[in-house]
Amino acid sequence: MREITYLEAVREAMSIEMRKNEDVYILGEDIGVYGGAFGVTRGMIEEFGPERVRNTPISEAGIAGAAVGSALTGMRPILEIQFSDFITIALDQMVNQAAKIRYMYGGKGKVPMVLRTPSGSGTGAAAQHSQSLEAWVAHIPGLKVVQPSTAYDAKGLLKAAMDDDNPVIFYEHKLLYKTSSEVPEEEYSIPLGKADIKREGSDVTIVATAIMVHKALEAAKELDKEGISVEVVDPRTIVPLDKETIVNSVKKTGKLIVVHEAVKRGGIGGEIASVVAESEAFDYLDAPIKRLGGAESPVPYNPELERAHIPQVPDIITAVKETLNRA
């Protein structure tokens, strides 16, 4: 099968949908001839025109609200927020409006929209352009939250997100944009709420999200040389969360490590650990659950500090060994 990049997979999913469905349009800053800050929408204004690829002023609160309002009245917008850090400016509309409208109105109305946004550190863009704030939105009933880790997942999950009748926050990881995997040319959908076991193993379960899936897989490969068998579970969507797959994996291995890039304190890892602790997998645990996450500081500029801010492969290897030693 052909390989394409994660970035191309996102663009392809949008383009296929826009060719089929006139109600789907994109809005965002610099998504026109510039092609978006990371080049995701490159070529799309040429194909779909400025009516459907709407280049907006720098007005996150306004464009988020416009997306919500147009979704409520029959369109299916895709909103690109240039860096996920700026979601803070769009959040009033997403949290107080988009997430709650259907419920507040007693089941009337719906807000079928996707907010796509690149997150994560590793580019040297420092404290205001490197955050991973997915746990904030995961806390809000009414929003769905997606974090693809591969090109294949990105295309299928974005299709599901666009088909969903609810507001979906779709996190793209900047450092994954250029990674490739086999991706079918035709459209396909990966249901939201279905985890993927990225590697099967028997000694320890690592639940990892976004770029940490790749670091966990690398760690697993290293540990395999020492005869340690690691299972890597990628939830793919953190809302809804596929509890069953995670719980079953922990029942099999008896050990759980959760790894994400977002700051550990208040991160989604706490939720995943709690889900396991509250489940029947608790009785199967042979060692304390471990969480790895970003340091409790803003993302620093200096490259060494920036690397040290988030879990790296050696940290995951150490965590696995510590967990096994305590079993």
Add this chain to the structure above:
Amino acid sequence: MDMLKLNVPNSITNDKLIDLYKQMWQIRLFDEKVDEFFAKGMIHGTTHLAVGQEASAAGVCALLTVEDKITSTHRGHGHCIAKGATPDKMMAELFGRTTGYCKGKGGSMHIADVEMGNLGANGIVAGGIPLAVGSALTAKMKRLDYVTVCFFGDGATNEGSFHEAVNLASIWDLPVIFVCENNQYGMSGSVKEMTRVENIADRAQAYGIPGEVADGNDIIAMMNVTDKAIKRARSGEGPTLIEAKTYRWKGHSKSDAKKYRTRDEEQEWRKKDPIKRYKEVLIEAGLLTEEKAEEVRLAVKKEIEDAVKFAEASPQPTLNDLLTDVYA
């Protein structure tokens, strides 16, 4: 030699006029050096250069004292230099070293020099505008007589923060000067496509404050318009919105194919080079000669090279620094 009296604010001496010429070169050569380093991949992250926009930073800050404050933007190296920062500590910051203004933790988009009254660059478009209003509020509440200059771009005026902040400053008559550096684009969005007003300064009307359009490539015009706004602010009459019409010569950030504008347009604006124009004015006024001008430029070039050496010789932070300075 005939001395032609230039039409500049009273506080501006002839020495200051020459200093400002030097400062404009500092701003330009600093950013050109940074551009070179990014092109070679020697600095990580991204940067936004103010080459072509030197007159607004230098002209506005020429009227400020050390007590006065500024808030700056992602395109902030020029503001920083104009408010008294030294290129060595700025360069060290870009190199991520401990001797940098932010100990290597901030980088290009976050340089702050609080001792000199620079409350910081900002990675969030329009993020500094409400901060400037807060700084002006402090001055008012503590009866201090500093003013706060708030720099921002044309694109920033489409953020809610801009409108909310200007309204606040107007109803509270705060000593703040809003300086919009309209370089015609916010990243790829041209000001013509992104607003329906002729001038950004026209937006002042909505808040009942004066709006002034100035030639942002003319440092003398910038000084005069700022002088007037500062007098108004210091006398308690409230804020002014100044629009400096200018142009950024380089791309928006380190990677920009500039598909949204033409090479012809760029050439037209390069003809309005603010440094060249100012040099001609100074020469005509008998304050400068071609030879002296070249000496100034070369001295600045050397200063920037020295800044690079300083940065390269400076220590990297250690991993212990990761968790320091999170809380006061």
